[in-house]
Amino acid sequence: MKYSHSLVVAAVERPREGYVLLKLRLPAEVSLSDIEPGQFVELLAPRAPHTFLRRPISVNFVDYADRTLWLLIHEVGEGTRAFSALSPGDKLDCVYALGHGFPIDLPEAESYLLVGGGVGTAPLLYYGSLLHEQGRKVTFLLGGRRSVDLMQLDDFGRYGRVCLTTEDGSTGERGFVTAHSVWATEHFDVVATCGPKPMMMAVAAKAAEVGIDSCYASLENLMACGLGACLCCVEKNADGHNVCVCKEGPVFNVRQLSWQSYK
Amino acid sequence: MAKLQVNIGALSLQNPVLTASGTFGYGLEFADFVDLNRLGGFVVKGTTLRPREGNDYPRMAETTGGMLNCVGLQNPGVEHFCQHIYPQLKGLKSEVIVNVSGSSPADYAACARHIDALEEVHAIELNISCPNVKDGGMAFGVTCEGAASVVREVRKAYSKTLIVKLSPNVTDIASIARAVEAEGADAVSLINTLMGMSVDIERRCSRLSIGTGGLSGPCVKPVALRMVSQVAKAVKLPIIGLGGIMTAEDAIEFLMVGATAVQIGTANFIDPAVTMKVVDGIDRWLDDHGIADVHDIIGVIG
Structure with missing residues (x-):
């Protein structure tokens, strides 16, 4: 199941200059274990007038304990800088989780x-x-x-x-x-x-x-x-x-x- | 609840909202976001007699208020569509319209003949306006003779509603519309994408593999509206308007200048549920303005 939601930003961290780690709160209807590693989300950049399309960003982590989806974003242009300007409590328009991820059920692969x-x-x-x-x-x-x-x-x-x-x-x-x-x-x-x-x-x-x-x-x-x-x-x-x-x-x-x- | 039902030739649509070819896949890709039964219909990906690989990557460049693409009609071919995709699209309340392309009038006609046999597909949209292929496509759509030659061949092969999608990359789009009307088309849809370009100045090259691409998105809407208005004055055929529609209000603009229905294209990439919002938004706008039937706003701007 794919979703289109306006997700609440739970936390914004800056692991280094030029990068932002967004933690987005996932609604109760989303089954966290359905999100595959290697899948991605499509984010709509807020207040970025020259950015038209969504930005595909890979899933960094899913924290099952506090129901957050982590996205590590490199600021390279107007769209990605707009994500960096977000604060906790802001909302972010997100289509997810998309594509096919890494295999987690390979037999005999230790x-x-x-x-x-x-x-x-x-x-x-x-x-x-x-x-x-x-x-x-x-x-x-x-x-x-x-x-x-x-x-x-x-x-x-x-x-x-x-x-x-x-x-x-x-x-x-x-x-x-x-x-x-x-x-x-x-x-x-x-x-x-x-x-x-x-x-x-x-x-x-x-x-x-x-x-x-x-x-x-x-x-x-x-x-x-x-x-x-x-x-x-x-x-x-x-x-x-x-x-x-x-x-x-x-x-x-x-x-x-x-x-x-x-x- | 205003009356939203409209007719495009013999084709009855439960509402005037369709999707544009190449922007909605085969509909199934959007099933998690959209109730396909609530659309007026959807126009599936451009289909050709033989499978096509399309152009090389990169095929897309973002622009201010829109995007360029040069996909080049990648599709698995009409036989694959009939055998493997069509069965998944049966039983819907919305109309499935197949966009047909080719490299010669005979090619188009042969492809249309395959589609004619599909019981639940009641219309085709003839793509004589793709800017991204060398052999055919827009080559037919930019002259009255070329457009007429394709429609003439397909009309002999196809018995149901025949919609012709027009190119904006012409001097006088109204004359092309008149030419296809004279050959028996049942409707026209416009506009296809505008040919454009985008340059990477660091690498000193085009951002698209074939150099140019088709521009779409809200940046083209004023051009599209102007052309729909011109064509509405030139022909008696019903018109399907498209080009940069993002909202119900955008769609209503097209209806007011003479479109009987609209297509939502690039907006599907920004909001996969946009079509539902446009259907509901048109209905609400009509209610708010005390208008009982969508026909009361179609073509009110002369």
Whole structure:
């Protein structure tokens, strides 16, 4: 079931400059466990006259205890800055929860490496929390340019081991996520990734290189409706056909895509 | 409760609110937000004789008060529609109208013939105005001869209500409307999108894969209203008005300049329940103004 609601902002946090974490109160009618990790919402930017379309934002976390939906938003333009200007008690027009998320019911998959870059780390928090709850072994591999880019580390730490990389070496291992030593020292059954597309393609290639068959990536193509109607957000699948990221994805097994690494 | 029922040719609509092709999928995508039975009808995605992949990504750019798209008629083809999608759309109280496109008059006619066989589809909308495909589409809709040639072929193949969707990318839209009226069209719908462009100055390229796209959204409404008004003066056919309708008040503007029904397009992307609000809003506005029948406002602005 998808919903269109005006949600009350319960809390506004600023994990670092240029980013906002919104916690939105979910109404009683919404079944929280129906929200899949990796799904997204479409937000209408308030008081942003040059912003016409909704903004797709991935689900960062669902807090079952206080019934809040967390969204970690990078301020990049007028629309996303409008979300940053919200205060607790304000309302936000939200269509949710959309698309298909990360798999949480894979049989015989015990160990998961969740690889995120920049704000792309956001959906991995909720995903990791659900896997942890199921007793799966979760390792987060989070990368940024500098240490300031790495956010919510305490939250991630609650649900698994956290490995870090920065390009300047200020925190964790120096370099890209694909260069981290954990790839060589441990085996994982599943890799899941979210972040810039070149990073995700490199992660998929790395997973293939070390013999991990199961790799999932969350795409963020430009989209309008978020419902599979406008056909704007397409990605080529393995057969060369255009599929909607909003409806068939945003999470795909990389084998479903035309990415070279698995061909 | 005012009387909202209107006729488009032989097609009876329970209210004048339809959705625009390419903005509402096959209706089913919106079932969580909209009671499909409460719409006047919905026009499903542009359908062609053979499946089409459409254009490459990126296909969309946001603009002030609207958006550009260059989807390029991606669709699974008419046979897939008839076998797999149509069965899911049967039994609705609202009318299902199929938007038909092609690359030659014979193509359009062959596609229309498939749709003619579907018992519960009582109308097609002929798309001679898609700005995003090279082979056909708008090529037919920008000259009177081209428009007439398609309508002539399809009229022979299709027995039910034939609506022709007109392009605004022309010098004189009224002359195109007269040309399709002369070939036996039952109604016209207008406007399709306006050809436009958006540039990424850092990358020094268009934001759209094929360079240009079709502009839609509230930014086009004044142009659309003007064209509906012009066409209403030029032909006797019923007109379906569209272009940037976001609210019931916008829809009423179109009715007042001569549209018998309206289509909601891009607004579905902003508010997936907008069509219900427009249906209810028209009804409420008529009640508030003591008007018993929607026909009493259609074309009141001459």
